[in-house]
Amino acid sequence: MQSKPSHKTIRDIAELAGVSLMTVSRVINNSPLVRESTREKVMAIIEEQKFKVNITARSLVSQKTYTIGVFFSTIEHKVSDSFTMQCLREIYNTLAPGYNMVVKDFSQGLYEYNPSRTDGIIFISMQESDDEFISLIQQENPKIVVINRRTSIPNIINITIDEEAGAKAAVELLIRKGYKNIGLINGQPNIQANIDRANGYYQALQEARLPVNAARIYNGSFNFEGGYLMMTRLLQNTPDVDAVFCANDEIAVGALKALEERGLKGKIAIVGFNDSEIGRYTTPPLTTVHKPVDEMARQGCKALFDLINGKEHSELRHVLPTELVIRKSATKKID
Amino acid sequence: MQSKPSHKTIRDIAELAGVSLMTVSRVINNSPLVRESTREKVMAIIEEQKFKVNITARSLVSQKTYTIGVFFSTIEHKVSDSFTMQCLREIYNTLAPGYNMVVKDFSQGLYEYNPSRTDGIIFISMQESDDEFISLIQQENPKIVVINRRTSIPNIINITIDEEAGAKAAVELLIRKGYKNIGLINGQPNIQANIDRANGYYQALQEARLPVNAARIYNGSFNFEGGYLMMTRLLQNTPDVDAVFCANDEIAVGALKALEERGLKGKIAIVGFNDSEIGRYTTPPLTTVHKPVDEMARQGCKALFDLINGKEHSELRHVLPTELVIRKSATKKID
DNA sequence: TTGAAAGCGCTACCAC
DNA sequence: GTGGTAGCGCTTTCAA
Numbered sequence: 001m002q003s004k005p006s007h008k009t010i011r012d013i014a015e016l017a018g019v020s021l022m023t024v025s026r027v028i029n030n031s032p033l034v035r036e037s038t039r040e041k042v043m044a045i046i047e048e049q050k051f052k053v054n055i056t057a058r059s060l061v062s063q064k065t066y067t068i069g070v071f072f073s074t075i076e077h078k079v080s081d082s083f084t085m086q087c088l089r090e091i092y093n094t095l096a097p098g099y100n101m102v103v104k105d106f107s108q109g110l111y112e113y114n115p116s117r118t119d120g121i122i123f124i125s126m127q128e129s130d131d132e133f134i135s136l137i138q139q140e141n142p143k144i145v146v147i148n149r150r151t152s153i154p155n156i157i158n159i160t161i162d163e164e165a166g167a168k169a170a171v172e173l174l175i176r177k178g179y180k181n182i183g184l185i186n187g188q189p190n191i192q193a194n195i196d197r198a199n200g201y202y203q204a205l206q207e208a209r210l211p212v213n214a215a216r217i218y219n220g221s222f223n224f225e226g227g228y229l230m231m232t233r234l235l236q237n238t239p240d241v242d243a244v245f246c247a248n249d250e251i252a253v254g255a256l257k258a259l260e261e262r263g264l265k266g267k268i269a270i271v272g273f274n275d276s277e278i279g280r281y282t283t284p285p286l287t288t289v290h291k292p293v294d295e296m297a298r299q300g301c302k303a304l305f306d307l308i309n310g311k312e313h314s315e316l317r318h319v320l321p322t323e324l325v326i327r328k329s330a331t332k333k334i335d
Numbered sequence: 336m337q338s339k340p341s342h343k344t345i346r347d348i349a350e351l352a353g354v355s356l357m358t359v360s361r362v363i364n365n366s367p368l369v370r371e372s373t374r375e376k377v378m379a380i381i382e383e384q385k386f387k388v389n390i391t392a393r394s395l396v397s398q399k400t401y402t403i404g405v406f407f408s409t410i411e412h413k414v415s416d417s418f419t420m421q422c423l424r425e426i427y428n429t430l431a432p433g434y435n436m437v438v439k440d441f442s443q444g445l446y447e448y449n450p451s452r453t454d455g456i457i458f459i460s461m462q463e464s465d466d467e468f469i470s471l472i473q474q475e476n477p478k479i480v481v482i483n484r485r486t487s488i489p490n491i492i493n494i495t496i497d498e499e500a501g502a503k504a505a506v507e508l509l510i511r512k513g514y515k516n517i518g519l520i521n522g523q524p525n526i527q528a529n530i531d532r533a534n535g536y537y538q539a540l541q542e543a544r545l546p547v548n549a550a551r552i553y554n555g556s557f558n559f560e561g562g563y564l565m566m567t568r569l570l571q572n573t574p575d576v577d578a579v580f581c582a583n584d585e586i587a588v589g590a591l592k593a594l595e596e597r598g599l600k601g602k603i604a605i606v607g608f609n610d611s612e613i614g615r616y617t618t619p620p621l622t623t624v625h626k627p628v629d630e631m632a633r634q635g636c637k638a639l640f641d642l643i644n645g646k647e648h649s650e651l652r653h654v655l656p657t658e659l660v661i662r663k664s665a666t667k668k669i670d
Numbered sequence: 671t672t673g674a675a676a677g678c679g680c681t682a683c684c685a686c
Numbered sequence: 687g688t689g690g691t692a693g694c695g696c697t698t699t700c701a702a
Contacts, residue, residue, distance in 0.1 A: 007450075009695055020673045025697065035671060054451045055696030056400065059391045061678045067437070081420040088438065100437045100452060102402070103423065115342075116389045117435060118680095121465070140385070222617040258579045278613065281559040281592045342680055353687045360681065368687060392679030395694045451695095673702080682697105684691080 008051045028053050040045045067100045069118040073126035073218035074107040079222060082276045083293060084245045086126055087147075094201060096305050105210050106133055115141040120304045122297075125149040127190050144309045147300040149192040154270040157307065159300045159318045163193050163273075165288040166322030167200025170271045171245050173287070173324060175208045178333035179243035179269055182210070185230045185255060187222035193217070197247045197273060216241055220251070228255025235262060242333060243269035248274040252286055254330075284328035292320050343386045352380045352445035357504045363388050365462045398470045403639060404453040408461035409442040414557060415585050417611045418628060422459055422482075425632035431640050441468055450476045457632075460484040462525050478642045482635040484527040487527045492638045494631050498528050501624040501657030502535025506580050507621070508659060510543045513668035514604055517545070520565045520590060522557035529554070532582045532608060551576055555586070562589025569596060576606045577668060578604035584611040587621055591664070604665040619663035627655050 010028070014021040019042060026034045026040045034042075045051075059065050070091055072084065087102065095101060102118060120143035123134055127149070135153050138144055145157040174182050182199045187194050198217070205212050213240050220226030227246060231254065234241060246252035252272030259265045265283070272279055272288035279286035299318060306313050345363070349356040354377060361369045362377040369377075380386075394400050405426055407419065421647040423438065432437060437453060455478035458469055461482070470488050473479055509517050519536050522529045533552070540547050550573050555561030562581060564591065569576060581587035585609030594600045600618070607614055607623040608615060614621035641648050 022673055023671090023698085026672085029697085033671060038671080052449050052451065052475075054395075054695050055449055056391055056394045056451055057678090058697075059678095060389075060395050060680090060695080061697045063678075067392065081416045083414040085419055086645045092438070092440070097445070100439070103438050104435070105427070112433070113468055114387050116387065116391055139388075153513065173456070221700080224612060253613070253616055257618065260618050277559055278588070281563065281588055283592065283595050283618075346679080356691055358681085358687085360690085364681085370687060373687080388678050392694090393681075395679080395696090396681045398694075671702105674700090676699085677699105678697090680694090681692105682694100683690105683692085686688080 004255075007054075007124035008049050009054070010051075013042065013049060016049065017042045052152045052170060064120050065117060066098050067102055067118050068095070068301075068308075069121040069123055070101050070103050070124070071123050072103075072105045073130050074105045079126065080248065080274070080276065080277075083274065084124075086293045087297045089299045090294045091122060094298050094301035096308075106130070113137060120144060122147060122304055123302050125151060125192075126238070127192055129190070134263040141303065145300045145304045145307070147296050152255050155316070157300075157303045157313060157316055159296050159303065159320070161291055161293075162322060163196035164293075166324075167197040167245065168204045168275065169200075169322070169324050170273065170287075171201050171204035172208070173326070174243045174245065174269060174271060174330060175204060175210065175242075177269065177330060180210060181213075181216065181238075181240050181242045183234050183238065183241040184218070184247070185227060185234065185244055185251050186217070186219045187226060187251065189219045191222070192241045194222075194247060197245075201245055201286050213238075223250045224246050224254040224257070227251035227256075228258050229254070231258035233317065235259075235264070241270070243330065244328035245271050246273065248273045249279045249286060249288055252329075253278060253282055254286070256282055256286075257277050264271065269333070271330050275325050279325075279327070282329070287327045287330040288305040288325050290323040290325050292322070296320055342389075343384050344389070345386075348377065348386050349381050350385060352377045353385065364498070371416070389521075395535055400452060400454050401433050402437055402453050403430070403636075403643075405436050405438050406456055406457040407438075407440045408465050409440045414461065415583065415611065418609065419459075419614075421628045422632045425629045426457060426636045427621045428635035429633050429640075431643075441465070448472060455479060455484060455643045457459050457635050459638055460486060460527075462527055464493040464525070479641065480609045480635045480642070482631050482638045490651070491647060492642065494590070494635045494638065494655070496626055496628075496631060497657060498516055498531035498626075499535040499538070501608065501626065501659075502532035502580065502582075503539045504535075504657070504659050505608065505622075505624050506536050507543070508661070509578045509580065509604060509606060509665060510539060510545065512578075512604065514549065514664060516548075516573075516575050517544060518551040518569055518573065518576040519553070519564060519582070520569065520586050521552070521554045522586065522629040524554045524562060526557070526640035529557075529582055532580075536580055548573075555581050558585045559589040559592075562586035562591075563593050566590035566593035566614075570594075570599070571592050576603065578606070578665065581605060581607050583608045584614045584621060584623055587623070587664075588613060588617055591617055591621075604668070606665050615660070616666070622662045622665040623660050625660050627657070630655055 010021045010024040014024045027039050038257055123146045125146050131151055147159045150160050151158050218230040221228040245253055249272035252270050272286045275288045275290035279288045345356045345359040349359045349575050362374050417558050457479045466486055476526040482494045486493050553569055555565040580592050584607035587605050607621045610623045610625035614623045
């Protein structure tokens with residue numbers, strides 16, 4: 001003696017409307033093959049009964065989940081919250097109608113991954129070791145896009161930002177302003193952005209025929225604490241430094257704090273990276289490199305839906321340019 | 336002439352293993368009703384074929400989606416990124432095994448909501464107007480939890496934080512330190528946290544028999560810019576203010592910036608709210624109110640899974656306490 | 671323009 | 687222990 005389930009199905013609606021369940025299906029799918037009067041009759045019952053189509057049943061037959069995955073290298077503290085949220089917001093706002101987004105981190109590997117749960121995936125990748133996991137997934141589900149980090153996986157859509165050129169431009173600015181002993185405070189060494197930004201730093205120095213001094217280069221973490229600790233250490237070990245390129249804005253904020261404590265604020269130039277909101281509210285306001293995260297996320301999301309919808313995407317790799325944002329933390333050197 | 340689909344089903348595995356599909360089903364569900372040798376044989380084929388169960392099909396018959404919704408009042412700029420990320424991280428880490436989380440904002444209302452897509456929902460609510468939407472959803476799907484904001488909806492699990500007591504404690508601290516002309520910089524007036532924190536401010540003043548002066552109260556936005564703009568206006572209009580309670584830490588950072596520009600840093604005490612990371616790296620370091628966001632999110636998520644699993648939850652409402660974090664931005668008043 | 675039948679991939683239920 | 691059958695709620699295909 002089974003009682004009826006509480007939710008309504010198209011069969012219930014069909015009975016109430018005195019039509020077949022196929023007609024109801026046509027109505028909810030906006031098929032033109034329904035007489036207008038029939039459609040109205042069915043729609044009235046649907047509204048009255050507050051009927052909502054069962055997405056699971058639809059998914060089973062259509063072989064689509066109407067869900068995409070947004071997978072982070074790690075949802076933990078490796079990147080700044082503002083960056084993560086910027087990605088999520090932009091992807092959310094670019095979702096195709098009717099689509100949901102599932103947020104996951106893939107630091108635990110394949111263990112919980114099941115291709116039947118998503119129509120496609122955007123990877124926000126941070127480090128080279130991600131590629132192993134991404135390739136495995138690619139074999140089962142080719143509808144994937146990698147953003148934020150250059151990947152060497154073939155035949156994959158990969159939207160990145162020219163981190164190296166951005167970092168180089170930042171250091172070149174410092175050189176133009178008259179700084180010669182330029183330090184570098186970086187984040188976790190395994191993060192690709194770290195490697196790229198360090199390369200930009202090296203290049204700028206080399207092209208200006210300035211020596212690269214390993215004693216001025218520090219690796220910490222991409223956060224306030226990393227910046228503070230490394231700047232403190234840098235000031236102790238290499239007090240001749242006159243400017244520091246910080247690999248992101250959080251590091252720069254921490255570095256400014258260390259300068260302030262030693263009464264050196266304004267004496268040593270600081271440049272950040274990312275153009276986070278906070279940089280406009282530091283003292284002095286932060287010169288930084290604008291990273292077009294919104295654009296990257298949007299393009300990645302659009303490319304994924306093109307893939308899902310079977311549209312060909314001719315350009316597999318897309319590298320977006322950065323832009324220098326000049327504020328007061330790196331003005332002309334005064335001796 | 337239809338070619339076989341690329342993905343494997345339990346039927347394929349059954350054929351390859353020479354058993355019925357029921358046996359395969361039992362194996363993937365860890366049923367004890369399978370002979371060990373049979374299990375091993377089937378498992379070998381599963382691994383060899385890289386078979387993964389189709390979650391959609393399982394969902395259709397089990398009437399479970401293995402997905403929860405994490406719905407924000409708005410994913411846009413009403414709250415700080417650090418708060419949003421803290422909620423997401425903690426919920427993610429509290430998810431039951433096999434569960435996915437879908438992140439959405441419900442600023443657009445019911446339009447896209449479909450109860451067949453989630454087994455339950457955690458609402459991170461910000462404003463009273465959310466209740467209308469939440470009640471509508473509650474009718475179709477009673478497995479919901481509301482966190483962050485007191486809701487008047489009956490029979491609903493509601494985990495909040497005693498914002499009022501936290502704000503009151505912060506202002507009482509200022510009073511104890513000798514401040515008398517205490518301003519308030521708040522966020523958007525419709526946000527509940529705003530109302531609660533303002534009430535805490537009023538209460539502390541009233542209990543200390545200090546006058547509440549409307550000219551010292553400013554409403555802006557819960558971000559750096561709001562703090563900066565309102566502090567600037569406050570300094571112009573009511574220069575007798577000797578301390579300011581800011582409704583969150585981002586506001587406090589903006590306010591410190593405005594003070595610094597006028598050479599007033601250290602002269603006017605500042606207290607924030609939330610205990611965000613940034614507060615440890617301002618100058619001076621920020622005295623603030625610790626909001627146990629992690630705990631709130633974790634309890635909300637656990638309660639939701641209790642609900643989903645049919646466990647009774649005796650305590651519907653839970654209010655978590657805050658804690659004062661004393662740093663240098665609000666030391667004893669010096670005249 | 672409408673409807674009947676088949677079946678998506680899986681689990682619940684019953685039989686052996 | 688194992689297998690057959692029904693059916694979750696929907697769309698696709700074909701027939702009327």
